[in-house]
Every structure is written in structure tokens, then in C-alpha cells.
Amino acid sequence: MSIRAVMVEELRRIFRRGSKTALILFGIPVVYTILFGMVYSSERMEYIPTLIYDQDNSPASRTLIQAFADSERYHIAAQVTNQEDKERYMRENAAIVSVVIPPDFSKNIKLGLATEVLVETNAVNLLYANTVLTTSQEIVQTFAAGTGQRLVQSLGQMPDQALRTVAPIRLGLRIANNPTLGYSAFVLPGLGVNGLQLAIVLATCTVLTRLYPDIAAWRGTSSAVIVAGKLLPYWLCGLAGYVASVLLMVVLFQIPLKGSVLSLLLIGAAFTFAAVGIGALVSAVAPSEVIAVLLPMLYIMPSFLFSGYSWPHMAMNAFSRAFSATMPLTYTVDTMRDIMLAGYAPSLWRDAVILCAFGAGLTLAALAVFAFRRSRLAGAASAGEVR
Amino acid sequence: MDWWTIFKRELRWIFVKDIRRAAFLFGSSLTYLLFFGLLYGTHVINAVPIVVCDEDQSRLSRALIQAFEDSERYKVVAYVTSTEEMERSLREKETYAALNIPPRFSHDVEAGLSSQVLLMVNGSNIAIANAVVTPAQEILPAFGKNVAAGLVERAGHARFTAERKVSPVDLRLRVHHNPTLSYLSYFLLGLAGAALQAGVLLAVGAGVLDKTANLENMSQGKLWEVMAGKLLPYWLCGIVSFILTMAASSLLFDVPVKGSPLQLLLLGVVFTFAVTAMGSLAALLCRDEVSYTQAVFAYAVPAFILSGFIWPIEAMDSFSRALSYLVPLTYTSDNLRGIMIAGYAPGLFRDIAALLAMGCGFLWLSGMLYGRRRVKA
Numbered sequence: 001m002s003i004r005a006v007m008v009e010e011l012r013r014i015f016r017r018g019s020k021t022a023l024i025l026f027g028i029p030v031v032y033t034i035l036f037g038m039v040y041s042s043e044r045m046e047y048i049p050t051l052i053y054d055q056d057n058s059p060a061s062r063t064l065i066q067a068f069a070d071s072e073r074y075h076i077a078a079q080v081t082n083q084e085d086k087e088r089y090m091r092e093n094a095a096i097v098s099v100v101i102p103p104d105f106s107k108n109i110k111l112g113l114a115t116e117v118l119v120e121t122n123a124v125n126l127l128y129a130n131t132v133l134t135t136s137q138e139i140v141q142t143f144a145a146g147t148g149q150r151l152v153q154s155l156g157q158m159p160d161q162a163l164r165t166v167a168p169i170r171l172g173l174r175i176a177n178n179p180t181l182g183y184s185a186f187v188l189p190g191l192g193v194n195g196l197q198l199a200i201v202l203a204t205c206t207v208l209t210r211l212y213p214d215i216a217a218w219r220g221t222s223s224a225v226i227v228a229g230k231l232l233p234y235w236l237c238g239l240a241g242y243v244a245s246v247l248l249m250v251v252l253f254q255i256p257l258k259g260s261v262l263s264l265l266l267i268g269a270a271f272t273f274a275a276v277g278i279g280a281l282v283s284a285v286a287p288s289e290v291i292a293v294l295l296p297m298l299y300i301m302p303s304f305l306f307s308g309y310s311w312p313h314m315a316m317n318a319f320s321r322a323f324s325a326t327m328p329l330t331y332t333v334d335t336m337r338d339i340m341l342a343g344y345a346p347s348l349w350r351d352a353v354i355l356c357a358f359g360a361g362l363t364l365a366a367l368a369v370f371a372f373r374r375s376r377l378a379g380a381a382s383a384g385e386v387r
Numbered sequence: 388m389d390w391w392t393i394f395k396r397e398l399r400w401i402f403v404k405d406i407r408r409a410a411f412l413f414g415s416s417l418t419y420l421l422f423f424g425l426l427y428g429t430h431v432i433n434a435v436p437i438v439v440c441d442e443d444q445s446r447l448s449r450a451l452i453q454a455f456e457d458s459e460r461y462k463v464v465a466y467v468t469s470t471e472e473m474e475r476s477l478r479e480k481e482t483y484a485a486l487n488i489p490p491r492f493s494h495d496v497e498a499g500l501s502s503q504v505l506l507m508v509n510g511s512n513i514a515i516a517n518a519v520v521t522p523a524q525e526i527l528p529a530f531g532k533n534v535a536a537g538l539v540e541r542a543g544h545a546r547f548t549a550e551r552k553v554s555p556v557d558l559r560l561r562v563h564h565n566p567t568l569s570y571l572s573y574f575l576l577g578l579a580g581a582a583l584q585a586g587v588l589l590a591v592g593a594g595v596l597d598k599t600a601n602l603e604n605m606s607q608g609k610l611w612e613v614m615a616g617k618l619l620p621y622w623l624c625g626i627v628s629f630i631l632t633m634a635a636s637s638l639l640f641d642v643p644v645k646g647s648p649l650q651l652l653l654l655g656v657v658f659t660f661a662v663t664a665m666g667s668l669a670a671l672l673c674r675d676e677v678s679y680t681q682a683v684f685a686y687a688v689p690a691f692i693l694s695g696f697i698w699p700i701e702a703m704d705s706f707s708r709a710l711s712y713l714v715p716l717t718y719t720s721d722n723l724r725g726i727m728i729a730g731y732a733p734g735l736f737r738d739i740a741a742l743l744a745m746g747c748g749f750l751w752l753s754g755m756l757y758g759r760r761r762v763k764a
Contacts, residue, residue: 039698039707116556116559120562121562122563123562124565124725125699126568129565130517130521137524138524144555152552157542167531168502169502171527175508177510178510183698206677289677290676293680305578310512311432312512315433317425317428317429347480
């Protein structure tokens with residue numbers, strides 16, 4: 001058979017009516033992208049249930065509470081008047097944050113004795129804790145600067161001068177690439193590609209395994225033609241799934257695409273090649289279809305968390321870093337996010353070359369194993385005939 | 388066959404004839420626990436590489452840089468002299484943050500004109516951005532307060548009064564349950580729970596879809612006896628695996644067990660029950676092991692994300708929220724973390740009831756389905 005005939009046959013198999021392969025190849029990345037895009041559609045933590053325990057009840061304390069109420073990050077769920085109530089609310093998770101204003105808050109400020117506000121947060125979920133840590137500091141510091149300004153004014157400075165005195169150094173914060181620290185821009189590209197990897201490996205990991213029981217039917221076609229003809233359709237379909245997933249991210253969920261479409265395609269093509277390679281090698285090695293589906297999963301399931309996409313390489317120990325280096329996702333997701341959010345990925349070419357090497361190595365290994373097993377099966381068959 | 392015979396035969400299959408099933412049940416959660424325990428072993432992101440562009444080169448600017456260098460959160464890897472070089476370093480990802488001190492910084496501050504230092508952060512990775520921004524928001528005000536007090540002091544007031552005037556309100560933050568904001572405590576239990584779920588699902592599927600001893604071939608014996616004998620071993624093994632996983636996370640990775648072990652066990656029992664029942668229903672629907680296995684893996688990632696373990700369910704849109712109620716992990720992983728880390732889980736008994744109801748529902752459905760197939764056979 002010619003390579004074209006093998007390809008056409010495999011494409012027919014993929015898109016045959018009632019076949020699950022097309023569903024897996026396109027369904028998983030598309031459904032993952034839409035589903036996760038919806039999960040993270042609120043972008044950031046807002047309206048965190050907040051508890052107020054105001055022991056002072058003065059204009060000053062109410063101004064501070066108003067500042068928390070005005071921030072969209074906080075939603076004042078309750079006001080309590082004693083410590084027990086506060087703890088009960090926190091224990092029942094009716095409030096994640098509590099703002100405690102001590103008695104004599106206003107008096108101490110006026111007397112120039114200084115005072116403090118206590119912000120408590122439940123850190124069981126770090127997403128809440130991180131938000132509270134950052135925004136409560138902003139709110140209280142702004143309040144403190146305004147109050148300090150009036151106090152310094154009372155020392156005989158003009159209002160403008162007084163403000164510059166209490167806040168001589170301001171922090172200008174410029175967050176590049178993802179200015180609002182939106183969660184979906186952060187996580188969606190990686191989750192989409194993770195779904196694509198799952199889909200490609202699930203679809204390809206039985207491609208060659210299926211051929212072994214009836215290998216005699218392929219007499220006259222070289223192993224290289226079989227392997228290439230069987231795998232090329234998956235690479236193309238995988239790439240189409242990648243494009244569909246990226247399109248959904250950009251069009252439906254407004255993830256910015258600042259970089260060049262060509263770089264994005266390059267890294268996608270290199271990645272799908274590597275992912276098809278994983279499936280190909282597994283399918284060549286596996287003794288049965290069930291094992292062929294199971295084997296690669298153990299390897300790729302943790303790969304997203306090990307890819308350095310959310311938990312960076314700089315925080316990994318040597319073992320995790322080494323394990324991470326063996327995974328195609330490591331060279332893909334961060335680079336892809338850089339292209340989309342920053343418009344430029346410094347390691348694009350290096351990563352594309354590594355992924356192609358992955359793909360080539362795995363495919364060649366698959367070919368070698370396939371040819372070897374095929375010749376052994378053929379040998380066994382002819383021995384049987386002789387006997 | 389009575390259920391006891393089936394039960395014993397199934398146990399023999401799990402541990403002797405098809406050792407793969409034992410590996411699913413006990414191996415998956417423990418292996419992943421080990422892997423992710425190692426991954427998050429550093430707990431927090433420290434020593435983020437940062438570039439400094441000091442255009443002032445004064446005593447004051449150097450003192451501010453020193454304050455950043457003293458923090459273990461940052462590692463100053465380069466000093467550059469122009470903002471172009473600084474931006475290049477950020478773009479090439481040699482550094483993740485840049486501190487820019489403007490010219491005349493010291494002069495403006497001393498003259499009472501105030502000045503602004505710029506912190507640029509690469510926001511692509513939120514974990515890194517948070518690790519950069521939060522400590523800077525502590526360092527800079529503390530540094531500024533000192534300088535401000537000096538300014539007021541110079542105007543002829545006592546240091547003591549000056550300090551209190553410029554910073555009349557201090558913020559005290561108290562972070563409960565995970566004070567160091569450790570990723571390990573935050574993440575590990577949920578991942579282990581998800582792995583346990585996948586392990587139990589795969590093992591149950593292998594049992595139900597087994598060619599030689601599948602449910603369809605066992606038409607003799609009462610319906611409930613066959614099902615009990617078939618599924619009970621997986622449930623029990625799942626419970627043991629749950630206990631082992633929790634013990635390992637506490638012994639190997641020092642995840643605290645602040646709450647009651649009994650509540651934890653109860654949660655594990657109903658969770659594995661719901662997952663076992665779910666596996667039996669899904670396996671009957673899939674009919675062959677290859678597609679069942681594919682379905683389990685396609686389900687694993689969305690289940691973890693929908694469970695609300697990371698992104699809370701309250702922050703999801705209504706569609707995702709509705710979907711999340713169909714996932715057993717939703718009722719489990721948050722409670723698991725609550726009991727272990729915080730010592731309490733307010734919705735525990737409501738969630739246990741939900742898991743029980745879910746398990747019974749799945750079991751009833753799979754009983755119906757199986758019963759109908761037996762009649763046909």
C-alpha cells in the first residue's frame with residue numbers, strides 16, 4: 001500500500017460513523033477549553049465574604065470599614081459585636097476574612113498614640129489568602145496615609161506638603177502581560193493544551209497495537225510507510241484541535257493574543273508531533289489495547305503540574321526538575337502563554353527544536369519496535385506454516 | 388453463588404490474578420502523593436530573580452535595595468543602568484521583576500517632594516506575581532515610614548511622636564491555618580484525593596468489565612448478592628488506601644491532622660462508596676474496558692477543577708457550579724483539607740449525606756441496568 005492509501009484508510013477510521021476517535025481528538029480539547037473558560041470566567045476573586053468587628057464605632061472606624069465595603073474584592077457579610085460571634089462565623093466559613101478594629105481606635109489616632117487594625121484571613125485556600133494579603137494592605141495603607149496627612153497638618157504643614165511627608169516614597173506597581181492578574185489568562189492556555197495532550201495520546205496509543213493480531217494483512221507494505229501513514233492523520237487532527245482550542249480561547253474567552261500567529265502555530269505543531277510520538281511508541285510497545293491506554297496516562301497525568309506552568313521551576317527540587325524535563329508539556333505551555341500574553345517567548349526556538357527532537361526520537365523508536373515485533377510475528381507465522 | 392463466595396473470589400482477583408487492580412487501588416494515590424509531595428516540597432516560591440535599575444545611586448536608594456536584598460523572597464541577579472536593559476531582562480525572562488529607582492530619588496524625598504519607585508512584574512504566572520508583589524507591599528511602606536518619621540523629626544518634633552504621626556494606623560495580618568502560605572498544605576490533599584478517585588474507578592472498571600467474570604456471566608445468584616460480592620472488595624480496599632494516603636501525607640510530608648481522625652475516616656468511607664458506585668455504573672454504560680479507561684482519564688482533570696478545591700465554587704458561573712455538584716470530589720476535597728489543616732469542616736455532614744445519596748443513586752441505577760441486562764441474557 002502507498003503511504004497515501006494508509007493515510008486515507010486511517011482518516012476513514014477516525015471519522016467513521018460511531019467511532020470515538022474523532023470525538024476524543026476534537027471533543028476533549030474543545031470541551032476542556034469551553035468548560036474551564038467558564039469556570040474561570042469571573043477572572044479574579046471578588047466579593048470575598050468579610051466580617052466586621054468594630055469595637056470603636058467612631059467616624060474613623062466607619063470610614064475604614066467603608067473603604068473595605070467600597071472595594072469589589074470584599075463583601076461585608078456580617079457585623080458582629082463580640083469575639084465569640086466572630087470566631088463562630090469564621091469557623092462556619094460564613095466569612096473568610098475578618099476586620100477587627102480595636103476600642104479607642106479613633107481616640108488613639110487623635111492623641112497621636114497610633115493604633116492598629118487586625119485583618120484575619122482563613123488561608124486554607126491560598127487564592128483567598130493571596131487576594132486578602134495584597135488588597136488589605138492597599139486599603140489600610142491608603143487610609144493610614146490620609147489620617148497621617150491630617151495629623152502632620154496639625155503640626156503646621158500645608159495639606160499637600162503633609163501628604164508628601166507621610167508618604168515620601170510611593171510604590172508604583174506595573175504588572176506586565178496580565179495587568180489584572182486574571183485567572184483565566186493565566187491558566188486557560190495551559191489547561192487547553194493539557195487536554196489536547198490527553199486527547200492525542202488517548203487516540204494514538206492503540207494505533208499500532210491494533211495491527212499486531214492481523215499483521216499478515218500488511219504484507220508488502222514497509223513498516224516505515226505503515227507507521228508514517230498511520231500517524232500523520234493524527235498529527236494533522238491534533239494540530240486542528242490545537243487551532244480550535246486557541247481560537248476558542250481568543251474569541252470566546254478574550255485571552256489576548258499579542259504574539260505572532262506563526263510562532264503559536266510553530267510551537268503547536270512541534271508539540272502535537274511530540275505528543276503523537278508518545279502515543280506511537282506506547283502503541284508499538286504495549287501488549288494489549290487496555291495496557292496501551294493505561295500506560296501513558298500514568299506519565300502524562302502529572303505533567304501539567306510538573307511543567308513549571310503554575311509552580312515555577314525555580315521552586316522545584318532537583319528531582320522534580322529532572323522529571324519535568326522529560327515531558328513535552330514543559331517545553332510548550334509556558335512558551336505558548338508567553339506568546340499569547342507577552343507577545344514574545346524568549347525560548348521559542350529552543351523549545352520547538354527540543355519538541356521536534358522528542359517527536360522524531362519517539363517516532364523512530366516506535367518504528368524500530370514495530371518493525372521488530374512485526375518480523376517476529378511473521379517469523380512465528382511462517383514457522384507455523386512449515387510445521 | 389452467594390455474595391461471600393463472589394467476595395472472596397473478587398479479592399483473589401484483585402491481589403493475585405490481576406495484580407493491576409491492587410496497583411490501581413493502592414498505588415495511584417500513594418505514587419501521586421509522593422510525586423506531588425516532592426514537587427511542592429519547597430512550600431513557597433522564594434528567591435524570585437529580580438533586576439535592579441538604580442538611576443539615583445544615593446545612600447537612600449542603596450538602603451532601599453538592601454531592604455529588597457535582605458528579603459528571602461527576592462534574589463537580585465543583576466544591576467543595570469538603563470530602563471531599556473531592565474525591560475530587556477524582563478522580556479527575556481532572565482528576571483521576573485524589576486525595581487526601578489528614579490533619578491533624583493533621594494533629593495526629592497529629602498526635599499519633601501516625595502518620589503515613586505517602580506516595581507515591574509511579569510504577570511504571566513500569577514503564583515510568581517503574588518510572590519513578588521506581596522512582600523514588596525510590606526518592605527516599601529516599612530521603609531517609607533522610617534523616612535517619613537525622619538522628615539517630621541527634622542521639622543522639630545520628637546522621634547517618638549513623629550513615628551506615630553506619620554503612621555497612625557498599622558495593619559496587623561493574621562493568617563489562619565496555613566500561616567506560611569505553603570503550597571504543599573494547600574494542594575497535596577486534593578491531588579491525592581483525585582488520584583485515589585481515579586485509582587478506585589479504574590479498579591472497579593477492571594472488575595466489572597472483566598471478560599471471564601463480568602456481571603453478565605453471573606446470572607445465577609440474586610442480583611444484590613452478585614453486586615455486593617463484586618463491589619464490596621473495591622470499597623474496602625479503597626478505604627484502606629484512603630487511610631494509607633492520609634497517613635503518608637501526614638508522616639512523610641508533615642501535613643497537619645488538626646481535626647478529628649474519626650470525621651476524616653467517615654469522609655473517606657462515604658467518598659470511596661460514592662466513587663465505587665459511580666465506577667460500577669460508568670463501567671456498565673461503557674461496556675468495554677478500553678473506552679471505560681479513556682472516559683476515566685477524560686473525566687479526571689475536569690473533576691479536579693470543578694471540585695472547587697482551587698477555584699472556589701462560589702466564584703464559578705452557574706453552569707459550572709451546577710456541573711460541580713455532580714462530582715464526588717466536590718463534597719470531599721475541601722472538607723478533607725478543612726479537617727486536616729484547619730481542624731474543622733463546617734459543611735461536613737451535609738456533604739457526607741450528599742455523598743451517601745450519590746452513592747446510593749449510582750448503585751440503584753447500576754443495579755437496574757445490570758438487572759435488565761441479566762433478563763436479556
